[in-house]
Amino acid sequence: NAGVTQTPKFRVLKTGQSMTLLCAQDMNHEYMYWYRQDPGMGLRLIHYSVGEGTTAKGEVPDGYNVSRLKKQNFLLGLESAAPSQTSVYFCASTHSGQATVRAQHFGDGTRLSIL
Amino acid sequence: RKEVEQDPGPFNVPEGATVAFNCTYSNSASQSFFWYRQDCRKEPKLLMSVYSSGNEDGRFTAQLNRASQYISLLIRDSKLSDSATYLCVVRKTSYDKVIFGPGTSLSVIP
Numbered sequence: 001n002a003g004v005t006q007t008p009k010f011r012v013l014k015t016g017q018s019m020t021l022l023c024a025q026d027m028n029h030e031y032m033y034w035y036r037q038d039p040g041m042g043l044r045l046i047h048y049s050v051g052e053g054t055t056a057k058g059e060v061p062d063g064y065n066v067s068r069l070k071k072q073n074f075l076l077g078l079e080s081a082a083p084s085q086t087s088v089y090f091c092a093s094t095h096s097g098q099a100t101v102r103a104q105h106f107g108d109g110t111r112l113s114i115l
Numbered sequence: 116r117k118e119v120e121q122d123p124g125p126f127n128v129p130e131g132a133t134v135a136f137n138c139t140y141s142n143s144a145s146q147s148f149f150w151y152r153q154d155c156r157k158e159p160k161l162l163m164s165v166y167s168s169g170n171e172d173g174r175f176t177a178q179l180n181r182a183s184q185y186i187s188l189l190i191r192d193s194k195l196s197d198s199a200t201y202l203c204v205v206r207k208t209s210y211d212k213v214i215f216g217p218g219t220s221l222s223v224i225p
Contacts, residue, residue: 035215042202042217043159058212090158103149104204104213106158 002026006091006107013081013114021076021110023091030096032074033058033104034066036087043090049074050096081114088112118142118214121203125220132193136219138186138203147206148179150188152199153218159202162188193223 004025013019023032033048035058045058047066055066063085065077074093078085088111092104121138128134140148148165163170165177165186176189186203203216 033213040217043215045212045214048212103161103164104159106160109156109158 004091004093004105004107006089006110008110009108010111011113013078013112015081015083015114017081018077018079019081020078021089021091021112023074023076023093023107025072025074025091025093025105027093027095027105028071029093029105030071031094032068033092033094034064034074034076035090035092036060036085037090037109038087046076046089083114086112086114117217119203119205119216121201121216121219123219125222127222127224128193129224130193130195132223133189133191134193134221135190136188136201136203136221138188138216140184140186140203140205140214142205142207142214143181143184145184145205145207147213148177148186149204149206149213150175150177150186151202151204151215153202154199159215162201190221193221195223195225197221198223 007022034046035043037043044060049055049068052071067075091107094104118141150162151159152162153159165179169178174191178187200218200220202218206213
């Protein structure tokens with residue numbers, strides 16, 4: 001049982017390049033999330049999904065797109081990378097169980113640098 | 116005002132000390148509350164959920180005050196391994212979004 005797996009773990013891009021970050025979970029969770037974490041800013045929600053085929057914007061969605069074609073996968077795309085998108089990206093998932101215990105399971109993170 | 120605010124820290128405490136972290140949230144309709152810990156360059160991991168009546172897990176005690184929109188985490192008998200950043204997390208009512216606080220850094224010193 002791998003939990004939440006993010007690929008790649010590290011990547012360096014040039015400004016203007018595009019790339020896709022993959023998040024895969026094997027826990028049959030309904031909800032999936034993409035966050036970015038920057039020094040002094042905490043975790044900020046980029047986009048999230050409450051089920052296969054659905055996505056919604058979080059706090060900082062600009063410059064990113066997402067897709068949830070399969071329940072177990074949540075893809076985060078950068079169409080034209082900018083230096084401001086240099087960050088650590090975390091994917092998380094959670095089961096739609098009782099509200100009081102719906103904790104999130106995180107992947108190891110992807111460290112992305114845009115030059 | 117940020118939706119979730121925490122003590123700025125950092126907290127530097129000796130081994131064996133008791134340390135308390137505070138967290139306030141702005142959305143009175145928030146339903147679920149958690150404390151996560153995050154080690155340096157690692158992913159956040161759930162430490163404990165916070166229940167209305169307060170709850171304890173070993174050396175860790177969490178309290179919730181809905182009237183004041185305030186959450187606390189108490190760590191007794193601090194260990195070196197407790198050194199980490201502690202994140203206060205609040206779940207909003209719609210679509211299960213969660214809001215993370217900025218975190219409070221704890222260093223336990225020998």
